Amino acid sequence: MTHDSRKFLQPEAISRISRLEIRARHIVEGILSGMHRSPYFGQSVEFVQHREYVAGDEVRNIDWKVWSKTDKYYVKLYEEDTNLRTTIVLDVSESMEFGRGPLNKLDYASTVAAALSLLLLKQQDSVGMITFDEAVRGRAPQRSKQSHLLQLLDTLGKQSASQKTDFYSILTQVAEEQTRKGMIILISDLLADREGLLRGLSMLRARGHDVLVFQILDDEELDFGFTGTTKFEGLEETGELICDPRSLRDGYLNAMETYLEELRRFCARNLVDFQTIRTSDHLDAALLHYMNRRIGMKMPARG
Structure with a gap:
């Protein structure tokens, strides 16, 4: 056994993976029980x-x-004939460590990735995973066996947020590696280089991939509910600022809404499925709404 593999058998790593699996299975059970009957779930494997x-x-x-x-x-x-080849691309950069609720953005995003992995494996699809910041930090190959879930959870469980985000270089690498058309699921707060993100998503769509984007944000990032003199410590080497947040609130919220609207418009024009999820949202409800919408798009029209 290598030194690296022993590291991931430490009790805290095992505990993290176990919590991920438990949360993922609970969420998936809720989603599947709420699904409308469709040819993509609950049918024979043939x-x-x-x-x-x-x-x-x-x-x-x-x-x-x-x-x-x-x-x-x-x-x-x-x-x-319908087997999907899916790659989940998870942002583990330092900004993903932010969170004032029970789960920070990275924990919440990891749970999204675990739940989607379990859903896809249940419908016999191949799932692979890449975790990244400014470079690829972890990966699992595309496989469709149910037992592959453990390797996917290992990839999630051993990650810790670090460094900055480089969307363009990572999405370029994903596009070059995925020579067959498939599904690419990006999970991130998207709080990084806007131009690189949009160029990377455009590249994936131009190569024929079905692209899904889950933007994970904390309530404070969307509502800016801070009060009193506050010291803001920037993640990803952006410095510190001490101020009265009331003086920043209107400008911040306008800038955030402008950015989100730009993302929504870009994704709509380029047929990229986009959804912003708060870390306070019940994840099963958020994913159930999203998966029902996806299935509705895939169901054949009835004449």
Whole structure:
């Protein structure tokens, strides 16, 4: 056993991973119990759904029972035909350590990543993971076996926030590594270089990836509810400031709303799914709303 692997068997590391798994499983149970019935959950591991026949499809996959009823050709899609290849890209930079609630942003974001991993593995999809700040700090390959969850949790459990964020170089690396079209899920507070972030997301979309962005923010970052003389300590080497926060509140909130609106508009134009989540939000409810919206987009239109 290597020195590195022994490090991750320390009691505090095991405890962190166990808490992540427990939270993730609780959240997923709530999501699945609240899901509308769909061909993406709760069906057999083989047959998934029908699709209208197009030239080049295997004749052996035509469902003749459907043809006898509709006089139209439909093929059966199986699990391997709809299997997603997903990469979860998690920001572990220093700004993610901020938080005044039970979970800071990094803990909350890690729980999001764990819950999504469990959901995707339950539907037989391949899931990989990259954690990053200004460089890649951890990774797990794409695999679809249920047992792969442990490696994904290991990748999450051994990370600690450090350094600055470099969205462009990381998303460029992800784009170069993921040569097959798939799903890229970015989880971050997005409080870093705006231009690099937007260029990186544009690159992923140009290469045909389905891109999802979860922005994780603390209530104080959205509401700026500080009172009295306060010392603000900037994360990621941004210095300190002592002031009366009331003098900053209006300007701060205007700047934050301008930035969020720019993100929303950019993502809408580029067909990037975007959602801001507060660390005070019940995560199962937030993800249930999001997953129902995703499934609604994927469900075939009924004629």
